[in-house]
Amino acid sequence: MKILVRLPNWLGDVVMSTAFIQAVHQLYRDSQIDVIIKKELSGIAALIPGLTHIHPFSKEEYKGLGGVYRFGKKLRSEKYDLFFCLPDSLSSAVMGRAIGAKKRVGFGKEGRFFLLTNNYKKPLNLHRTDEYISLLEQFTGKKISDRVVKLAVKQNTSPRNLVVINFNSEATSRRMPVDKGRHLLNTITNAFKTTKFALVGSAKESAYIDQLLSDIENSDRLENYAGKTNLEGLCNLIASAKAVLTTDSGPAHLANSLSVPTIVLFGAGNEHNTAPYNKQQLTVLRAGKLECEPCVRNTCKLYGIPKCMQLLDEMEIVNALSLYLNHA
Numbered sequence: 001m002k003i004l005v006r007l008p009n010w011l012g013d014v015v016m017s018t019a020f021i022q023a024v025h026q027l028y029r030d031s032q033i034d035v036i037i038k039k040e041l042s043g044i045a046a047l048i049p050g051l052t053h054i055h056p057f058s059k060e061e062y063k064g065l066g067g068v069y070r071f072g073k074k075l076r077s078e079k080y081d082l083f084f085c086l087p088d089s090l091s092s093a094v095m096g097r098a099i100g101a102k103k104r105v106g107f108g109k110e111g112r113f114f115l116l117t118n119n120y121k122k123p124l125n126l127h128r129t130d131e132y133i134s135l136l137e138q139f140t141g142k143k144i145s146d147r148v149v150k151l152a153v154k155q156n157t158s159p160r161n162l163v164v165i166n167f168n169s170e171a172t173s174r175r176m177p178v179d180k181g182r183h184l185l186n187t188i189t190n191a192f193k194t195t196k197f198a199l200v201g202s203a204k205e206s207a208y209i210d211q212l213l214s215d216i217e218n219s220d221r222l223e224n225y226a227g228k229t230n231l232e233g234l235c236n237l238i239a240s241a242k243a244v245l246t247t248d249s250g251p252a253h254l255a256n257s258l259s260v261p262t263i264v265l266f267g268a269g270n271e272h273n274t275a276p277y278n279k280q281q282l283t284v285l286r287a288g289k290l291e292c293e294p295c296v297r298n299t300c301k302l303y304g305i306p307k308c309m310q311l312l313d314e315m316e317i318v319n320a321l322s323l324y325l326n327h328a
Contacts, residue, residue: 006096011041014045019147243325266285285316
């Protein structure tokens, strides 16, 4: 059997969907499993175990529903038997229809019922990983018990005396405020005087990282990797670290999927739905001092900047890090 999975459009969601891919492997042994993924994230797909073909999709090259249909039609000759549509968008269902798979499976959102052969109701208040797997369970009628989010780096990496730090997020409500971030960096570097720290981020986040590092203490132990790694390089860097300290963002899920001790700082996001999935070596911290948290908004409407992030206890963060660094 030939199976095609349309992966989600965000880095963290792609990582969380790896448990779905592994579950498909369990239920459809000896089947070929291919994926469609946003072009910018295709480097991550290369780290998902068990895939045969990766089809990168670019919204710039295939604009609008017409472009989506043309992209899907290109894959029609592959003659897929089964198409799983993990995003909720209408365009992803249009893509599946154009591909012409015999069975097209997805959640019945955005009026997609006429494009999919099998529509199912999305369960409420589940973790995103369990949400994806529920689609497979509803389609097959079989229970999936083994659920692990996992990526596999291609090179062996020995842990260094390094902590990777990510204070970025696509949503400003989940991004560390600059003043708080700078103060937290000073506190951490003073607490761990023999440890080196690597700050990561995309090219468009470089200006934010530069702000964090201006007039910073212990700058000789702080390395700036913002805009200097691709996704595979970022995974290799994370895999070499003793621990990762991060906001609610893609790198949190990368670290967790690579079995690296991970501390996640939550603000607006709901950790019950989108925290890293694997519970081993995971610490989730939240200030929990405001009635509005978690608001799950992308911007803070009440305070302008995410006060929920400002109120995070710095010594609690230091203590969490010390547990991982002292036992590494």
